[in-house]
Amino acid sequence: MNFEVMRSYLPLYIEAMKLTLKIGWIGIVLSVIIGFACAVARHYRIPVIGRIVGVYIELFRNTPLLVQLFFLYFGLPKLGLDINAEVCGALGLALLGGAYMAEAFRSGFEAVEPIQTESALSLGLSPVQTVVHVVLPQAFSVSVPAFVANIIFLLKETSVFSAISLMDLMFTAKDLIGLYYKTIECLTLLVIFYLIILLPVSILGSIVERKVRYAGFGD
Amino acid sequence: MVLSMAAELVKIEHLRKQYDDSNVILKDLSLTIHEGEVVVIVGPSGCGKSTLLRCINALEPIQGGSISYRGEKFDARSKNITAIRQKIGMVFQSYELFPHKTILQNVTLAPILVQKRNKQEAEKEAMELLDRVGLKEKCDSYPRQLSGGQKQRVAIVRSLIMHPEVQLFDEVTAALDPEMVREVLDVLLSLARQGRTMVIVTHEMSFAKAVADRVVFIDKGEIVEEGSPAEFFEHPKTERARQFLNTFTYDKVEKE
Amino acid sequence: MQALGIDVLFKGTNMQRLLLGLWVSLRISLISVAISIVLGLVIGSLMTRKNPVIKVFTRIYLEIVRVMPQMVLLFIVFFGTTRVFGWNIEAETAAVIVFSFWGTAEMADLVRGALISIPKHQYESAAALGMNEVQIFIHIVIPQTLRRLIPLSINLVTRMIKTTSLIMMIGVVEVLKVGQQIIEANRTASPNAAFGVYAVVLLLYFIACWPISMFSKYLERKWC
Numbered sequence: 001m002n003f004e005v006m007r008s009y010l011p012l013y014i015e016a017m018k019l020t021l022k023i024g025w026i027g028i029v030l031s032v033i034i035g036f037a038c039a040v041a042r043h044y045r046i047p048v049i050g051r052i053v054g055v056y057i058e059l060f061r062n063t064p065l066l067v068q069l070f071f072l073y074f075g076l077p078k079l080g081l082d083i084n085a086e087v088c089g090a091l092g093l094a095l096l097g098g099a100y101m102a103e104a105f106r107s108g109f110e111a112v113e114p115i116q117t118e119s120a121l122s123l124g125l126s127p128v129q130t131v132v133h134v135v136l137p138q139a140f141s142v143s144v145p146a147f148v149a150n151i152i153f154l155l156k157e158t159s160v161f162s163a164i165s166l167m168d169l170m171f172t173a174k175d176l177i178g179l180y181y182k183t184i185e186c187l188t189l190l191v192i193f194y195l196i197i198l199l200p201v202s203i204l205g206s207i208v209e210r211k212v213r214y215a216g217f218g219d
Numbered sequence: 220m221v222l223s224m225a226a227e228l229v230k231i232e233h234l235r236k237q238y239d240d241s242n243v244i245l246k247d248l249s250l251t252i253h254e255g256e257v258v259v260i261v262g263p264s265g266c267g268k269s270t271l272l273r274c275i276n277a278l279e280p281i282q283g284g285s286i287s288y289r290g291e292k293f294d295a296r297s298k299n300i301t302a303i304r305q306k307i308g309m310v311f312q313s314y315e316l317f318p319h320k321t322i323l324q325n326v327t328l329a330p331i332l333v334q335k336r337n338k339q340e341a342e343k344e345a346m347e348l349l350d351r352v353g354l355k356e357k358c359d360s361y362p363r364q365l366s367g368g369q370k371q372r373v374a375i376v377r378s379l380i381m382h383p384e385v386q387l388f389d390e391v392t393a394a395l396d397p398e399m400v401r402e403v404l405d406v407l408l409s410l411a412r413q414g415r416t417m418v419i420v421t422h423e424m425s426f427a428k429a430v431a432d433r434v435v436f437i438d439k440g441e442i443v444e445e446g447s448p449a450e451f452f453e454h455p456k457t458e459r460a461r462q463f464l465n466t467f468t469y470d471k472v473e474k475e
Numbered sequence: 476m477q478a479l480g481i482d483v484l485f486k487g488t489n490m491q492r493l494l495l496g497l498w499v500s501l502r503i504s505l506i507s508v509a510i511s512i513v514l515g516l517v518i519g520s521l522m523t524r525k526n527p528v529i530k531v532f533t534r535i536y537l538e539i540v541r542v543m544p545q546m547v548l549l550f551i552v553f554f555g556t557t558r559v560f561g562w563n564i565e566a567e568t569a570a571v572i573v574f575s576f577w578g579t580a581e582m583a584d585l586v587r588g589a590l591i592s593i594p595k596h597q598y599e600s601a602a603a604l605g606m607n608e609v610q611i612f613i614h615i616v617i618p619q620t621l622r623r624l625i626p627l628s629i630n631l632v633t634r635m636i637k638t639t640s641l642i643m644m645i646g647v648v649e650v651l652k653v654g655q656q657i658i659e660a661n662r663t664a665s666p667n668a669a670f671g672v673y674a675v676v677l678l679l680y681f682i683a684c685w686p687i688s689m690f691s692k693y694l695e696r697k698w699c
């Protein structure tokens with residue numbers, strides 16, 4: 001293991017990590033927004049939109065991100081829709097993540113008993129006030145484990161971005177191995193950088209999960 | 220007090236509630252609640268008493284007839300349903316306090332959000348009401364830290380602080396351990412003494428006898444008998460009422 | 476048809492090759508899940524021991540799997556082992572190794588959870604009847620944990636099938652790679668092939684995964 005070599009590769013890896021993080025987190029934030037909207041549409045059975053959302057969720061939960069990206073990046077341009085690689089990456093992640101987040105949030109909603117909603121309505125709260133002040137806070141704590149798991153999953157999925165020529169960590173590692181054959185050094189750095197991206201999230205996630213579990217509201 | 224001359228607050232006319240063609244819960248039910256009355260509704264399980272209460276509060280859609288408040292018909296889709304729900308308070312069998320809020324927050328949530336009252340003023344009244352039911356010290360606790368009886372008393376306060384004109388109580392002691400039933404019923408008795416309009420669904424017969432101005436007996440979705448507590452409990456007119464009351468009395472055991 | 480590139484699929488053996496590629500994905504997933512169940516049972520039970528060394532190692536193992544992208548693991552096994560040990564592993568074998576490594580961790584965690592939920596007196600009464608550890612494991616533990624393992628195994632199969640798309644990056648000819656080859660081969664004849672072919676690949680993965688996940692939901696409802 002040649003540490004000099006590893007040090008020389010560091011700047012490349014750091015650049016790559018920045019790209020991964022940028023596209024990754026944009027995708028994740030978008031997926032939370034999409035997922036939340038979908039969960040509301042599904043749980044409250046909004047006509048038409050609810051059904052479309054259902055189809056979207058099944059489609060994106062049962063197909064791999066890599067294929068989705070290929071379709072977006074190589075397939076859509078044939079119809080005249082040219083999307084640049086970074087946008088593709090974020091979009092693909094957002095669409096995939098949205099489907100997973102939708103399920104996580106929906107199970108949160110379903111954990112709140114209807115009679116809680118009724119009790120709020122009987123006091124005169126409007127439906128919107130009921131959702132904001134009574135349903136959401138309770139739904140949130142139930143969704144946390146799945147939510148954390150999804151974020152970790154989505155960050156791991158960013159490892160396929162190299163397939164659409166984005167110069168992320170995998171791309172950098174593969175490239176460097178191909179050029180200089182320092183396989184062990186490259187792979188070690190690869191592992192280290194993914195640990196840097198993911199370990200903090202995993203640890204933070206466990207802490208939040210535990211806090212929320214002990215705050216438990218049940219009788 | 221001549222109650223029939225008092226204002227008609229809630230008028231239920233020919234109410235019909237069914238889930239599908241075969242499952243008819245309420246058939247052609249008509250009932251009027253006057254201001255200042257305490258109406259107690261009794262009947263066997265599954266007869267539709269809770270459903271009736273939920274219809275009055277527009278928590279259930281109805282398939283026939285109408286419900287009006289001070290002469291104005293309403294249902295779940297009415298524009299002013301939130302205003303009407305402020306006038307008709309409801310306390311549930313399972314208390315349904317909001318688990319993520321403290322007792323004080325539970326009680327002041329609706330006054331602040333719905334009636335747009337000032338936070339200090341709402342909290343002041345909340346503390347007064349909590350004090351009257353003996354729960355002032357629990358104001359910063361969470362529902363999970365309270366006993367069933369305490370939670371139910373908070374639920375009643377949460378409903379009262381909205382200043383409703385009619386209070387509905389849906390078997391509010393049915394889920395409680397026997398020792399806690401009394402503390403809750405005492406609250407209801409004091410509310411009745413204050414002259415409030417109440418509609419109470421209950422199984423507690425001696426309580427019903429003490430608190431009711433009028434007893435309504437419902438069986439299989441229709442009103443079978445109606446009358447003063449003395450009339451109903453001592454001299455029931457219908458056979459079904461008699462059978463129902465029998466389920467609460469036992470003859471002394473004669474050893475064979 | 477030309478405009479959407481779907482015509483390419485009806486040419487020659489293209490569709491056939493795509494389906495064969497799908498079979499490669501299925502094959503790898505099924506083998507890996509089978510291995511994961513067996514190893515998972517073993518390691519899961521080991522995890523219930525009080526031995527602190529085992530505890531530390533298994534915690535690290537589980538965390539690695541939780542945190543490392545499968546793609547990285549594939550690279551390590553495929554490129555790394557050649558360098559370090561001089562072995563020449565076939566891409567498909569590397570995939571099975573990585574997937575089994577992954578699946579075993581998930582299964583082991585589940586098995587451990589299931590085992591600690593089995594009441595202690597079941598072990599005690601079995602031991603009192605004279606059963607030794609292996610017998611207890613086979614007759615008491617496995618039947619009870621199996622019920623819990625099955626929904627997860629099914630769920631894992633779908634996730635593995637989707638993850639097999641990654642192995643095209645280390646050269647395994649699965650359905651996505653076949654798709655790429657078809658598009659390349661028909662560059663001039665059918666310039667819009669990319670749209671139709673990738674759409675079909677999406678569909679094929681969907682057809683492979685969706686029925687399984689529906690079945691899993693059905694089982695969950697039936698058993699709970």
